[in-house]
Amino acid sequence: MDNDTIVTKVNAALAEEFELEQAALVPDAKIRDDLGLDSLDIVDMVIVLEKAFDFKLQNKESLAAIRTLGDIYTFIGELRDAGTIR
Amino acid sequence: MHGERVVITGMGAISPFGQGVHCMLDGVRNNRCALTPLPKYCLEGVACQVAGIVPPLQQKCIPRELRRCMSPMSVFACLAAWEALEQSGLGRTPERRMGVAAGSTLGSPAMLHNFFEAFLAERSVESIRSTTFFKIMGHTVAANIALACACTGRTLAPAAACASGLVAISLGYETIASGREQLMLCGGADEFHLLVAATFDRLGAASHECVPELASRPFDTERSGVVCGEGAGILLLESLTSARERGANILGEVCGAAMVTSARNIANPDTAAIVDCMRTALDDADIRPGEVAYINAHATATEAGDIAEGQAIATLFGAHTPVSSIKGHMGHTMAASGALESILCVEMLRQSVYFPTRALRNPDTRCGGLRHLTAIEHAKQGPILKNSFALGGCNCVVLFDTYKP
Numbered sequence: 507m508d509n510d511t512i513v514t515k516v517n518a519a520l521a522e523e524f525e526l527e528q529a530a531l532v533p534d535a536k537i538r539d540d541l542g543l544d545s546l547d548i549v550d551m552v553i554v555l556e557k558a559f560d561f562k563l564q565n566k567e568s569l570a571a572i573r574t575l576g577d578i579y580t581f582i583g584e585l586r587d588a589g590t591i592r
Numbered sequence: 593m594h595g596e597r598v599v600i601t602g603m604g605a606i607s608p609f610g611q612g613v614h615c616m617l618d619g620v621r622n623n624r625c626a627l628t629p630l631p632k633y634c635l636e637g638v639a640c641q642v643a644g645i646v647p648p649l650q651q652k653c654i655p656r657e658l659r660r661c662m663s664p665m666s667v668f669a670c671l672a673a674w675e676a677l678e679q680s681g682l683g684r685t686p687e688r689r690m691g692v693a694a695g696s697t698l699g700s701p702a703m704l705h706n707f708f709e710a711f712l713a714e715r716s717v718e719s720i721r722s723t724t725f726f727k728i729m730g731h732t733v734a735a736n737i738a739l740a741c742a743c744t745g746r747t748l749a750p751a752a753a754c755a756s757g758l759v760a761i762s763l764g765y766e767t768i769a770s771g772r773e774q775l776m777l778c779g780g781a782d783e784f785h786l787l788v789a790a791t792f793d794r795l796g797a798a799s800h801e802c803v804p805e806l807a808s809r810p811f812d813t814e815r816s817g818v819v820c821g822e823g824a825g826i827l828l829l830e831s832l833t834s835a836r837e838r839g840a841n842i843l844g845e846v847c848g849a850a851m852v853t854s855a856r857n858i859a860n861p862d863t864a865a866i867v868d869c870m871r872t873a874l875d876d877a878d879i880r881p882g883e884v885a886y887i888n889a890h891a892t893a894t895e896a897g898d899i900a901e902g903q904a905i906a907t908l909f910g911a912h913t914p915v916s917s918i919k920g921h922m923g924h925t926m927a928a929s930g931a932l933e934s935i936l937c938v939e940m941l942r943q944s945v946y947f948p949t950r951a952l953r954n955p956d957t958r959c960g961g962l963r964h965l966t967a968i969e970h971a972k973q974g975p976i977l978k979n980s981f982a983l984g985g986c987n988c989v990v991l992f993d994t995y996k997p
Binding site (some may be wrong): 525542544552556562 | 656721
């Protein structure tokens with residue numbers, strides 16, 4: 507899976523779940539401040555990403571450093587590189 | 593009850609007729625039936641053929657951050673509450689303290705079903721959305737109204753099954769009359785689910801009629817039982833002092849209420865308890881039976897319920913006072929019914945008409961020889977008595993009247 511595919515799939519999953527405008531889905535967008543997601547949404551964000559990329563997040567603490575949409579792309583890319591997702 | 597006078601300054605409805613009080617009023621006034629055949633996916637395992645289903649709504653007018661915690665019953669309640677607040681002139685989120693009293697039969701049965709379906713399949717809660725519980729909890733309707741309407745007063749969530757909506761109005765009335773709140777959003781909401789329809793079916797109380805127009809026939813010898821429905825009715829109750837201070841348009845007055853429990857049987861209607869409840873409400877309002885101009889019955893078209901209520905009405909009112917039930921128009925909307933029918937009572941007072949029992953052709957004489965309304969009738973002056981009863985021995989009566997300064 508290349509990086510563009512990751513971006514497309516992440517954006518599609520979050521846009522559908524949280525009814526976000528595509529224009530708002532830029533790498534610098536802060537998940538809480540710019541996209542307006544709160545702690546409940548973050549729980550659901552993990553569920554939709556797990557479903558979109560068919561994996562189970564074993565270490566929830568690894569999410570702690572995620573602040574922006576770009577951080578999510580990087581995080582998914584790292585899971586791909588580690589062989590967790592294909 | 594002595595204390596603050598309590599008036600109604602806003603009303604909102606989501607009913608099987610659609611969105612808005614005007615929509616329900618138009619349907620009932622024209623004696624239409626809002627019942628429809630049940631979708632095929634609902635039919636498995638039950639004999640019910642017909643239901644009072646709310647037509648599709650524009651839910652996306654509710655912001656996602658509110659809607660994410662709402663099952664259909666809370667969507668209905670939110671839209672109804674906003675309609676009531678807009679009519680009151682306070683706007684959807686009044687910048688003043690306001691309480692809420694709103695009930696439902698259950699938290700969302702569909703969401704509970706979904707939770708256990710996922711959990712039992714996976715033996716894990718990892719796929720459960722964070723908002724699932726907020727749709728299942730017992731006070732889901734009240735909590736969602738509070739959030740959507742910025743209520744900062746008390747949250748009351750009466751769970752009295754089919755009487756919940758009227759019990760909520762009664763609680764709101766008591767709260768304002770005692771001076772504890774100035775404004776209360778009151779009512780009930782429910783969403784159709786097989787669990788409730790199947791329960792009535794198991795109790796032998798559900799209609800099996802497949803022609804929607806003939807499925808719900810309160811007081812008629814040909815009735816075949818209750819037709820389950822869904823919806824939400826919300827009334828804004830306000831202290832007369834508050835309504836006068838802000839120059840609100842007063843739609844009607846709540847002049848008395850009572851709740852009486854039958855401790856004899858959890859399922860059977862109880863004539864003595866109904867008589868006691870109506871008498872207690874009349875005493876609360878300081879009204880004699882002969883002064884009541886019209887009775888809006890609970891009458892769900894079950895044999896036991898119609899007879900018990902009819903005999904109770906006959907005991908107190910004889911054949912003197914006109915009686916009708918709205919269940920023939922839109923079935924039994926469960927926790928919403930007491931509130932939706934209260935809204936119609938207030939509209940009947942405002943429009944000086946009484947709506948009939950739809951499809952009533954041969955009144956069952958075992959119901960006590962009442963003065964049934966079978967056609968729309970011009971109203972006379974005087975208070976309206978509204979009944980709601982529920983499984984669990986819950987009986988509630990509220991009296992409404994035109995506001996007189």
